[in-house]
Amino acid sequence: xxxxxxxxxxxxxxxxxxxxxxxxxxxxxxxxxxxxxxxxxxxxxxxxxxxxxxxxxxxxxxxxxxxxxxxxxxxxxxxxxxxxxxxxxxxxxxxxxxxxxxxxxxxxxxxxxxxxxxxxxxxxxxxxxxxxxxxxxxxxxxxxxxxxxxxxxxxxxxx
Amino acid sequence: xxxxxxxxxxxxxxxxxxxxxxxxxxxxxxxxxxxxxxxxxxxxxxxxxxxxxxxxxxxxxxxxxxxxxxxxxxxxxxxxxxxxxxxxxxxxxxxxxxxxxxxxxxxxxxxxxxxxxxxxxxxxxxxxxxxxxxxxxxxxxxxxxxxxxxxxxxxxxxx
Numbered sequence: 221x222x223x224x225x226x227x228x229x230x231x232x233x234x235x236x237x238x239x240x241x242x243x244x245x246x247x248x249x250x251x252x253x254x255x256x257x258x259x260x261x262x263x264x265x266x267x268x269x270x271x272x273x274x275x276x277x278x279x280x281x282x283x284x285x286x287x288x289x290x291x292x293x294x295x296x297x298x299x300x301x302x303x304x305x306x307x308x309x310x311x312x313x314x315x316x317x318x319x320x321x322x323x324x325x326x327x328x329x330x331x332x333x334x335x336x337x338x339x340x341x342x343x344x345x346x347x348x349x350x351x352x353x354x355x356x357x358x359x360x361x362x363x364x365x366x367x368x369x370x371x372x373x374x375x376x377x378x379x
Numbered sequence: 380x381x382x383x384x385x386x387x388x389x390x391x392x393x394x395x396x397x398x399x400x401x402x403x404x405x406x407x408x409x410x411x412x413x414x415x416x417x418x419x420x421x422x423x424x425x426x427x428x429x430x431x432x433x434x435x436x437x438x439x440x441x442x443x444x445x446x447x448x449x450x451x452x453x454x455x456x457x458x459x460x461x462x463x464x465x466x467x468x469x470x471x472x473x474x475x476x477x478x479x480x481x482x483x484x485x486x487x488x489x490x491x492x493x494x495x496x497x498x499x500x501x502x503x504x505x506x507x508x509x510x511x512x513x514x515x516x517x518x519x520x521x522x523x524x525x526x527x528x529x530x531x532x533x534x535x536x537x538x
Contacts, residue, residue, distance in 0.1 A: 289413065297393035326432070359405070361416075
């Protein structure tokens with residue numbers, strides 16, 4: 221999968237891996253969430269979008285299961301990938317598409333549905349850019365058809 | 380699109396979600412809603428989703444170092460997912476049920492022709508079916524013939 225360097229206008233190869241201790245991003249480097257704590261509590265639920273050549277972490281996603289349903293509990297973009305001066309495009313898309321892919325691997329009654337609670341200000345973005353559906357409050361889901369679209373858009377690997 | 384970009388450039392931190400309120404009444408209602416969406420899917424849609432999930436399991440297996448899963452096992456899963464009996468499947472392919480059984484149990488190789496038929500039926504690339512078979516065979520032969528293979532040296536051959 222690829223993310224795009226906005227300034228240099230080049231694509232960079234990335235992969236999504238289960239977060240390992242030496243890759244945990246720190247608050248002192250501008251990250252907002254305490255990933256060390258989350259890693260201690262549920263290590264195998266966190267995945268990192270990592271640049272293949274540099275090992276730089278561009279974003280993290282935590283996926284948890286409840287009663288067979290997959291929940292995108294947390295997603296955070298690296299501090300250098302937010303705001304008007306962000307360096308890379310497509311980071312959120314790759315992470316969300318990865319969550320969708322995991323939901324399609326479930327063998328439960330919720331197969332293919334990725335669920336999450338959006339920040340109020342981002343509901344419209346999730347709806348238009350990631351084809352999510354808003355339900356009760358800001359709880360949202362991405363259905364299997366939308367999941368397939370996102371996977372083919374963001375996770376495509378060259379053969 | 381302009382609005383999406385504005386929303387993202389206004390982010391003050393990289394966190395894009397709120398935590399799911401597992402255990403609340405609203406959360407249970409949300410789960411019910413997702414289940415009702417799942418149950419609305421037609422048989423064709425259900426099978427399409429299941430096959431997408433199978434493809435992702437196969438892709439992950441190819442990259443993993445986990446213990447061997449025979450390609451026949453994935454074919455078995457395919458037959459189960461499309462809700463067809465093995466005898467019917469063999470009949471449809473115009474092969475003897477005993478021969479199909481041998482392929483499913485790894486006693487007979489998956490042919491390129493059958494891989495192409497599987498691609499047509501499942502939308503899972505013929506190369507993926509065959510690469511799984513190759514991966515397993517390479518692993519097996521490396522194990523039993525490593526001594527006889529390791530004796531070969533390019534230097535020996537060209538000097």
